[in-house]
Amino acid sequence: MDLMILSMVVLIFLLINAYVGYVAWRRTKSAEDYMVAGRETHPFIMALSYGSTFISTAAIVGFGGVAANYGMGILWLVFLNILIGIFIAFVFFGKRTRRMGHNLGALTFPEFLSKRFNSKFIQYFSGAVIFIGMPLYASVVLVGMARFVETTLQIDYNIALIVMAIIVALYVIFGGIRGVMYTDALQGSIMFFGMIFLVVTTYWMLGGVTDANQALTNLVNVIPTNATSMATATGFTGWTSMPALGSAFWWTLVSSLILGVGIGVLSQPQLVVRFMTVKTNRELNRGVLIGAVFIFVMTFGAYVVGALSNVYFFQTTGQTAVQAAGGNLDKVIPTFITAAMPLWFAYIFMVALLSAAMSTLSSQFHVQGTAFGRDIYETLVRKTGGSSVRVARIGIVIAVFIAVILGFILPASVVAVGTAMWFGITAAAFLAIYVAALYWKRATKEGAIAGLISGALVSLIWLVFGFKKSAEGLGVSKALLGQSTVITTVPWPTVDPMIIALPVAVVMTIVVTLLTKPPEKEFLDKCFNGIRSGKEE
Template sequence: MDLLVLGIVVLIYFLLVGYVGYVAWRRTETSEDYMVAGRRTHPYIMAMSYGATFISTAAIVGFGGMAGVFGMGILWLVFLNILVGIFIAFVFFGKRTMKMGHNMSALTFPEFLGRRFNSRFLQYFGGAIIFLGMPLYASVVLIGAARFIETTLGLDFSIALILMAVIVAVYVVLGGIRGVMYTDALQGTIMFLGMIFLVVSTYYLLGGVVDAHQALTNISHLIPAKARAIGATGWTSMPLYGSPYWWTLLSTIILGVGVGVLAQPQLIVRFMTVKSNRELNRGVLIGALFIFVMTWSAYVVGALSNVYFFRKMGMIAVQAAGGNADKIIPFFIKSAMPEWFSYIFMLTLLSAAMSTLSAQFHVQGTAIGRDVYETVRRRKGDRSVLITRGGIIIAVLIAVVLGYLLPGSIVAQGTALFFGICAASFLSVYVAAIFWKRATRQGAIAGMVSGAIVSLFWLLFEYKKTAEALGIAKALFGGPVIASMPWPVVDPILVGVPVSAIFMVAVSLLTEPPSDEHIQKCFNGV
């Protein structure tokens, strides 16, 4: 390893990030600048920030590793990422969110819901869910980056974890969302170029597109007996319908993220940083192209790594990675790619991690500063920026601690679980807020609270991966979960979202509708 070359590459990268963060800091003067970038963001910056925040090391390392385990069936997530995460999100949700956010002068997603339904409770309860739930997501993004640095550069995992957290914390605390979005655009561009080179090189290494995919089909007999017993059939075919393997792939990995993206606070707030629909329209193509290249490349490379490791080592990818799916992509890069590319790809993963972490830390800080502190104390003003910065520091510390405590192969699962929790808590309320004028404050509260409670209950007592690890169900009921198959492998999103929607609609219809004056104010020009 040429430490001089590595040092120069990393130094140039951080100088660029530092300069962009400095520019953002110079342009941040008010609370509105700190939280929604003054609502004047360029469409390229908004779209790249949205995409770079969406696609993190969790997508590249975590879900790329899951593709090494589950195979090409995970490509259905690419379809949902573009259809739901970009087209539906920008065209149907983004435009209404942008306009209504302007009408209500909302600076955060919980504040958006609170003002739409005229409820302080919705704002601080939503802020609390974000601040308490998002550390799981932030920690797995940290883990993904630290694992790559550990595997590729030989740096101790603990040092890599802390170094990443500190660097991101500095420019988020100082620059607010301007610092986040400006650096996101730079980092997203690096990610885009890095992933194109990776997927092209992988196909070249394996003899071309047709030969690579045929080779992957031909080694289906290497699927471990344990995986085959619960429904796995191969890397180029879907698992057996209704099997535990099928439920895990469909409900947790594909639907958990593919649908849960609509209720992600750190993404929704991006819609409130632009001035008009024109910026959102321009952002659709940019965002779609970025998401396609990033996700499709990661998943294809993850699945095809099985062919490479079989040819070179006589084993499948997860075996070559020591049983830890989170190490498949890093180990493949180290083993198959030239050394100089490891340096470049390290920047790709650093960019992916830093862009998502910065958004996560920022939204956690605004949740505690703007949505909880200001709302509970009923004080508005620039002091919330100080509290927000303190909240960001606390969020960073929690993410680092969880990075040490969480088990292996957790990156993709942790991401999907957080997306599911957000969907269960926020999705039905968010949809009603922007599309259903008859929705009431009581209905919104019932929908959010019921979704949060049901998803938490499911994680503690029924979803096997979390319930078994926590052991609460076993202590109380004598078994790892309460109900039998298929429920232990059904993701909380498939239970929490319907329950939340039913409560939202039923309670709204049973309570007095909001005043015409309030509705006119919220929906003016929508």
């Protein structure tokens, strides 16, 4: 390790971030500035902030490790990320969210839902879901970065975890959403070019695109883990093909990793709030292409490199990538870069990963803080103005503390799993009523509350009693029922909670809405002002 080069790279990176955070702090004068950047964000900054918030160390380290274990089948998630996470999110959700959020004066996602359905309960319940549940996602992002620093630089994992959490917390606490989005744009640019270099170098090192992909295909008889029965027990069919339909491998890959994240992106509070930071729909239209290119490069690059790392490790050590990383999926990408790339690139890519982690963490901490300050405290105490910003900053400190504690105690190979779980939770709780808020004028407060509670509750129950990855860790089902999951028959233990909970939330929203009185026309006119015949002004 060349301490001089490393110190210079990190120092320059931190100084630039500090300056950008300072500029944001100087421009933050009101609660609207702190929470939605005054609704005047440039489309380039908004799109890069959206993309870099979406793509974190969870995508690069966590899902790169997943690709090393599941192969190229994970590339279906790239397709969903662009189709749903960018095109559908910006065009069909973003425009209406921006306009309706402006009509209602909403500054947070829970407040948006609350004002659309005229229910304070929705605001503080949604805020509680975010503040209680999001630390899991924040902690796995921290874990992803800390694992890279630990593996690449031989720095203690615990130290790396704490230091990075403090750095991010500082510029979020003082700069608000401006600080988050300005630094996101900077960090996203670094991530973009770092990933391009990594993909190109990996293919070049393995003999080119055709030779590298063929070499991966030829490893069809090499089992992903140490279990010799993996191929027949789980449905593994090769590194460049999908698992056997309906197998445990297939259900985990498709229901949790591909659908859970691919659909769950629409209901991510830290992403939805980005739509409310721009002035007109023109900015959203211009942001689609920027966001799509960024997401494609980052996700395609991470997943391809993760899968191809098997070729490198098999040729050099006779092991799969997961075996070379000691069985920990979260160490595959760090181990590959340390072993295969020059030292200077390891330092540069560390900055790219630091950027990925910081851009996502900053948004997570900001959303948790505003959920605590505006959606829970201000709603229950009924105080407005500067008090909610002060309490939001306290909430950020609490959120950082919880994320660090979880980072100490979470098990190995948790980054992708934790990400998918959080995306699934938000989809189950929020997606049905979010769609209804934007597109179904008949939707009622009672229907929205029913959908929100049922989605969150069923998701929680399945996480505790039905989904093996979480149920085994929690141990509640084992203690009460004597078995790790309530249903042990395949494929149920591998079916993601979202697959169970989201349909329940949709049905409850529709049924309860049809059984209750429609909203007043004057109220709906206010909500949908400027939204006519499917078009948004």
